[in-house]
Amino acid sequence: MIHRLLNVTLTEWKLFVTDPAAVLLLVVAGILYAFYYPTPYMNQTVTRIPAAIVDLDHSAKSRELTRMASATQQIELKSVYNDILEAEQAMAREEIFGFMVVPENMEKDMLSKKPVTLNIFTHGAYVMLHGSIGTAFSTCALTLGAVSKVKAIALSKKVPSAKAMAMRDPMPLSIQTMFNNTGSYSNYVVPSVLVVILQQSLVIGICIMGGARGHRRFRKDSRYSSVENEDMPYRYFGRALAYFLHYCCFILFYHFVIYNIFDFPRRGELLPMMVFAIVFLTSVINFGMCLSQVFLRRESSMQLFLNLSIPILFLANFSWPTYLMPKWMVWLSYILPSTFAVPAWLSIEQMGADIYDVAPKLYLLALQSVFYLILALILTHLRDKSSFKTGDM
Amino acid sequence: MLKGLLWTIKKIYFSHNIVLWMILTVLPVGVSVFMLEMFSSEIVQHVPIGILRQDDSQLSDKLEMALRSSPVLDVKMICLDLSECEHAVIRGDLQTFVVFPYDLERRALRLESPVIPVYSSGQNYLTNMFAMKELRAVVTDVGSKLFTSGFDDPVKTEIHSVGNIEGNYQGFLALGLVSAMFHLAGMLVAVYIASFPLRDQRVREFFKDVEGSWVTLAVASFVPMTIILWLEFMGCYAYTHRMLMPMSLEEFVIVSVAQLLMLLCCLGAGLTFVGVTGVMRIATGVTGVIAGPAFAFAGQTFPVMAMPFAVRCFAFVLPLTHVLYVQSVMLLGPVGLESAWHALKLMSEMALFWMGLGLFAIVHRWKYRLKRASQLPVVAEPKDAAPAVALDVPEVNKEVKA
Numbered sequence: 001m002i003h004r005l006l007n008v009t010l011t012e013w014k015l016f017v018t019d020p021a022a023v024l025l026l027v028v029a030g031i032l033y034a035f036y037y038p039t040p041y042m043n044q045t046v047t048r049i050p051a052a053i054v055d056l057d058h059s060a061k062s063r064e065l066t067r068m069a070s071a072t073q074q075i076e077l078k079s080v081y082n083d084i085l086e087a088e089q090a091m092a093r094e095e096i097f098g099f100m101v102v103p104e105n106m107e108k109d110m111l112s113k114k115p116v117t118l119n120i121f122t123h124g125a126y127v128m129l130h131g132s133i134g135t136a137f138s139t140c141a142l143t144l145g146a147v148s149k150v151k152a153i154a155l156s157k158k159v160p161s162a163k164a165m166a167m168r169d170p171m172p173l174s175i176q177t178m179f180n181n182t183g184s185y186s187n188y189v190v191p192s193v194l195v196v197i198l199q200q201s202l203v204i205g206i207c208i209m210g211g212a213r214g215h216r217r218f219r220k221d222s223r224y225s226s227v228e229n230e231d232m233p234y235r236y237f238g239r240a241l242a243y244f245l246h247y248c249c250f251i252l253f254y255h256f257v258i259y260n261i262f263d264f265p266r267r268g269e270l271l272p273m274m275v276f277a278i279v280f281l282t283s284v285i286n287f288g289m290c291l292s293q294v295f296l297r298r299e300s301s302m303q304l305f306l307n308l309s310i311p312i313l314f315l316a317n318f319s320w321p322t323y324l325m326p327k328w329m330v331w332l333s334y335i336l337p338s339t340f341a342v343p344a345w346l347s348i349e350q351m352g353a354d355i356y357d358v359a360p361k362l363y364l365l366a367l368q369s370v371f372y373l374i375l376a377l378i379l380t381h382l383r384d385k386s387s388f389k390t391g392d393m
Numbered sequence: 394m395l396k397g398l399l400w401t402i403k404k405i406y407f408s409h410n411i412v413l414w415m416i417l418t419v420l421p422v423g424v425s426v427f428m429l430e431m432f433s434s435e436i437v438q439h440v441p442i443g444i445l446r447q448d449d450s451q452l453s454d455k456l457e458m459a460l461r462s463s464p465v466l467d468v469k470m471i472c473l474d475l476s477e478c479e480h481a482v483i484r485g486d487l488q489t490f491v492v493f494p495y496d497l498e499r500r501a502l503r504l505e506s507p508v509i510p511v512y513s514s515g516q517n518y519l520t521n522m523f524a525m526k527e528l529r530a531v532v533t534d535v536g537s538k539l540f541t542s543g544f545d546d547p548v549k550t551e552i553h554s555v556g557n558i559e560g561n562y563q564g565f566l567a568l569g570l571v572s573a574m575f576h577l578a579g580m581l582v583a584v585y586i587a588s589f590p591l592r593d594q595r596v597r598e599f600f601k602d603v604e605g606s607w608v609t610l611a612v613a614s615f616v617p618m619t620i621i622l623w624l625e626f627m628g629c630y631a632y633t634h635r636m637l638m639p640m641s642l643e644e645f646v647i648v649s650v651a652q653l654l655m656l657l658c659c660l661g662a663g664l665t666f667v668g669v670t671g672v673m674r675i676a677t678g679v680t681g682v683i684a685g686p687a688f689a690f691a692g693q694t695f696p697v698m699a700m701p702f703a704v705r706c707f708a709f710v711l712p713l714t715h716v717l718y719v720q721s722v723m724l725l726g727p728v729g730l731e732s733a734w735h736a737l738k739l740m741s742e743m744a745l746f747w748m749g750l751g752l753f754a755i756v757h758r759w760k761y762r763l764k765r766a767s768q769l770p771v772v773a774e775p776k777d778a779a780p781a782v783a784l785d786v787p788e789v790n791k792e793v794k795a
Contacts, residue, residue, distance in 0.1 A: 021674035024682075032682065039704050040690055046699045085728070091555070092722050092729040097696075110547050117549045124557030124637075125721030127565040129696060131522050134552040145548030153541055166504040167540040171497070173532055174508045175525060178482060180515035185695050188518045208674070299674040300412050303581055306681045307420040310570060310688070311427055317485070319566075321520055323441075324434040329427075343485050350516055351483045358484070 004230060008238025011227040013246065016209055021299070026205035026243075030250045033197045038262045041186030048076040051133050052099040054087050055080050059107035065144055069100070074136040091123055098122035098133035100141070110148055128185075179265065179351050187264055187350070192318045194254055195280075195345045199338045200309055202247055202281075203288040207301030209239075211292030211383065236380055240285045247284075251277050255349070267352030275355060276341075276348055279365040283337040286372035293379040316342035340365045397603045401613035404602065405586065413585055417621055421578040425571045425629040435561045435636070440524040443470040443478045443490035450498035452539075459535050460491070465527040482514050489513040489524050501539060556724025561636050568633050569693035569717055572655070575626045576713040577684040579656045582618050583663025584680050587755050588673035596759050597766045607756050615664075619656055626652045630720075637724070644723040647733050651719040654740040658712035659684070661747025668754020671762075687713045693721075715740050 016022040053069060055062045070077040078096050081087045087099040101119045109116050120137045122130040146168060154164035180187045228235070255273070259266045295301050314320055315333035322330055333339040344361040347353035355362075406413070444460065446453055461468050469487060472478040478490040492510045500507040511528055513521055537544075557565065590596045603609040627649050634640050662683075666676040689695070690704060691713045697705055708714045719736045722729030 021672075021678055024675065024678040029678075029682065033686070036682075037686055037689060040700045040708075041695055042701050042704075043699050046696055049696070050698075088555075088725065088728045092725050092732045094718070094722070094732070113547070115545055115549060116547060117551055120550055120552045121555050122552065123721065124554040124724050125565070125568070125717075126693065126696065127519070128694065130552075130554050130565075138550045138552065141548050141550045142546075145546050148547040149541075149544060152544060152547070156544075163504055166506045168544075169533065169536055170501045170504065170506060170539050171509050171532055171536045172506055173511055173529055175511045175513060177513050177515035177521075178479070183515065183518075185518065188516060189689075189694075297412075299677055302674070302677045302681065303412055303416050303585060304420065306577060306581060306677075306685055307416065307424055307574070309685060310573065311424055311431070314428070314431055319517070319519055320431060321437070321440075321517070323439060324437070325431055326433060329431060346516060347483050347485060351514075353483045357480055360484075 004234050005238045005241065008227050008230055008234055009242040009245070012209070012239045012242035016205065016242075016246075019209070022205055022208050025201050025208055025302070026246065029201040030197065030247075031253070033201075034194060034254060034258045035261075037193050037197070038186050038190045038258075041184075041189060042262075044182060044184035044186055046128060046132060046185070047073055049074060049098070049129055049132055050078045050096045051075040051136070052079045052081055052087050052090060052096045053077065054084050054099055054101045055082065056104045057102045057106040061107040061110060061144065062102040065100075065102060065140055068140040068143065069137060072136040072140065074132045087121075091121075094123075097126060097129045098137070100137040113152070116145075186262060190262065191264060191346055191350055192316060192342045193313065194258070195342045196309065196313045196316065196338050198247060198250060198280075199284050199336075199341070200305060200312070202243060202284050203291060204302050204305050206243060206285065206288030207292040207295055207305075208298050209292070210298055211289070211295065211380075232377075232380060232384060236289065236377060240282075240289065243285050243288075244281050247281050248277055251281075259349075265350055268349040269352065269354065272348045272353060272355045272358055275362055276344055276358070279362050279369055280337060280341045280344075283341075283365050283369035283372065286369055286376050287337055289376035290372050290379055293376070293383045312336055312338055315339055318342060334364075334368075337365060337368055340368070394604065394606070394609060397606075398609050398613050401599055401602045401610065402617055404599070405614055406617060410589075413582070413589075416578060416585060417582050417618060418625065421574050421622070422625050422629060424574050425633070428570050428574075429567050429633055432567055435559070437520055437523040438465050439467040440465060440488050440520050440527075441469040441486065442466050442524065442528075443472050443481055443487045444468055445472045445475060445478055445490060445492045447495045448493045448497035452498035452501060452535075453493045456491075456493060456532065456535050459531045460528075463527055463531055465523055466531075478512070482512070487514075488517065488520050489528070491528065501536075556721075556726070557637050566693070568630070568637075568720055569688065569691070571626075571629050571633050572652075572716050572720065573688035573691070573713060575622060575629070575652070576655060576659055576687055576711075576716075577680075579622055579659025580663040580666075580680045580684045581677065582622065583615070583660040583751075584667055584673065584676045586614050586618055587664050587667040588671075588676055591667070591671060591758070591762055592673045594762075594766065596762045600759075600763055607759070610759075611752060611756070615660060619653075619660060622656050623649075623653050626656065641726075643727070643730065647730070647737065648720055648723055651716045651733070651737055651740060654737065654744045655712040655716040657744035658740070658747045661744065661749070661751035664751030664755040665747065668751065668758045671758055687711050690714070691717050693717050712740065712743060715743070 016026050053066050055066065066077065066080055069075065079090065081099070084101060087096065090096045091099065099121055101121070103116065103118070106116050118141045120134055122133045150161060150164045150168055153159070153167055154161050157164065157167070159167070177183065230238070255266065255268065291301060315329070315336060316338045322333070340361045344358045344365070347358050442460070444457060446457070457468070460466055470478070470481055472481070472490065475492070478487065481487040482490065490512050492512070494507055494509065497507050497509070509532060511525070513525060515521055590599055599610055603613060630648065630652065631640065631645070663676070663680060666679045667673070670676045670679065690708045690711060692708060697708050697714065700708065715736050719733045722732045
């Protein structure tokens with residue numbers, strides 16, 4: 001029995017390492033993407049973003065503000081303009097990505113205790129730069145305001161400056177980042193993307209290898225006809241085992257090589273990692289086996305699924321939280337293994353979750369796996385009887 | 394000639410090509426609208442947070458009430474100990490949690506500045522950023538009312554996002570994602586249309602239909618797809634843009650031209666892949682490898698200037714980078730015109746290069762296939778011929794091979 005199963009497994013493995021299109025997806029894509037995706041984010045964080053100040057006040061306070069802004073880590077002060085239009089033009093040329101306007105009479109208004117508002121303008125197309133520039137300029141402006149406020153409190157309440165500072169901010173916050181201490185962009189993006197890469201390449205790869213017996217190219221080759229005429233359960237589980245073992249190697253490769261090279265946190269424990277690998281891969285393989293029965297041409301899956309990679313990534317609670325998505329979209333996302341696998345992988349590998357923490361997500365993945373297994377077996381059984389037919393799908 | 398052109402267009406586009414119509418219309422438009430719907434709540438709100446109340450005082454009550462009343466935050470859990478909150482963060486139930494330390498009120502009233510620790514997951518960049526800003530604002534506001542309620546802050550700041558006044562996420566990301574979708578679709582459709590005559594061995598048939606003119610065959614194959622994709626792209630862009638500042642005519646014209654040039658570059662690249670590989674499966678795979686992750690390299694999420702030099706070179710070669718640049722500078726209004734014009738000139742040169750290379754490669758590939766096909770004998774098949782043999786009959790397979 002095991003011999004028959006392993007025979008199919010070995011044959012399937014031999015087939016996909018000799019088919020150029022399958023090699024591209026099942027071998028090259030998994031390795032190439034793992035290096036390709038993290039490369040743009042190798043610097044991890046964005047610092048020294050070009051920015052400017054429009055100084056309409058020309059006072060000691062505005063110069064102090066300029067000095068403070070040029071000392072921040074996030075931005076690099078490129079110019080001090082006298083006119084907003086000049087700054088706008090520089091922003092259009094992308095010489096700067098944001099600027100702060102110091103209004104006329106700022107110092108005078110501050111001394112006469114009139115509230116002053118400083119406007120910060122950032123480029124509307126870049127979310128990351130918007131946050132960094134806004135934070136950097138706000139911190140400088142509020143620090144300047146805080147100094148004035150502390151002086152005012154000290155004078156009016158007749159307390160020493162240390163007490164005045166405590167009165168201004170009696171409960172300071174201390175923000176501790178638990179898992180992505182450096183605020184690295186690659187730590188945030190790449191681990192989620194790696195899971196989606198595994199899923200997409202595996203699903204498309206299985207479809208490329210052909211689903212229905214009539215569409216499997218190696219049936220033309222008499223060498224493999226005995227394997228292909230094997231009983232359906234042997235054929236199904238033998239093929240599935242080939243993909244499972246092959247992709248287990250990828251998970252190990254990501255864990256031991258990619259995570260090391262790109263310095264991602266590697267907190268995964270053995271047990272949750274193993275359980276994750278089993279339920280995730282079986283779920284994706286069964287999902288792929290179902291889909292492979294639908295297509296009449298091997299490349300159609302690739303043409304259709306390549307378009308779906310971005311929404312699939314976003315449906316997995318990546319970047320945009322699930323609770324802000326429309327309900328129908330959340331329900332739709334439950335058909336994809338990545339919806340549960342991405343958060344589970346992040347919990348295990350990035351945050352060091354134990355098996356109990358990720359159990360709810362792994363249960364759902366296991367449930368998905370069983371559902372797709374039953375569906376795939378039924379479809380395989382039905383399609384086994386069909387003759388060779390090509391159409392556009 | 395015209396009859397041949399129209400006949401070939403009909404044959405290419407209307408001969409039960411489900412996949413072609415899926416990748417040409419349904420998927421690019423569908424996915425673009427889907428992504429817009431995903432961001433329909435526009436801004437981040439209701440970020441789930443937890444509170445660990447070690448201090449049970451009026452000040453803690455005030456802080457909790459203030460946190461509960463914030464639209465950005467959603468107090469999901471009052472934890473009993475640190476471990477409970479920590480595991481909730483690991484499970485993904487909470488984004489962050491705040492600890493009200495022992496004797497918070499007493500120490501604050503004694504001006505000892507008790508620190509309020511905030512533990513954030515840090516794994517989700519966007520929600521983390523919004524949650525931290527809001528937490529800081531809420532706690533500072535409650536704190537400032539404790540001793541200095543009569544003192545206004547002398548300096549206030551207002552952050553404006555130019556071209557995207559409300560900081561709408563659709564504006565930030567969806568415009569770029571729509572362009573990325575069409576960048577991929579342009580290459581995929583070009584690969585499909587250029588390679589399906591090779592796959593189905595129909596080069597000779599199409600060549601005969603266009604009366605032996607390669608130019609007519611190229612026009613029939615690639616002009617309709619370019620026009621269809623361009624119209625869809627413009628429509629999706631306008632639909633996405635409705636959430637931002639109103640679009641001026643200038644902006645619409647310039648962005649549309651940039652989008653057309655991007656599609657031409659993608660078309661040329663797709664043709665080159667088919668010309669070089671000659672097989673639909675492999676050319677599609679190459680397209681996936683190059684255009685699939687293009688959005689990550691194009692600088693909308695992570696700026697190009699912060700990428701390593703080699704990656705910056707790759708980003709420069711991608712047409713998507715330039716169309717995103719044009720879109721972003723046009724968000725700034727008329728001041729962006731000059732910069733957009735420079736980008737358009739560059740994109741025109743890129744489009745010329747890719748189209749030239751692509752057409753050269755594909756026509757050579759088609760010619761080669763035609764030459765090979767002309768060496769084969771023509772077998773006439775009756776219309777009502779039975780479908781191809783079932784391959785699971787080994788005897789028939791042997792006969793066919795023989």
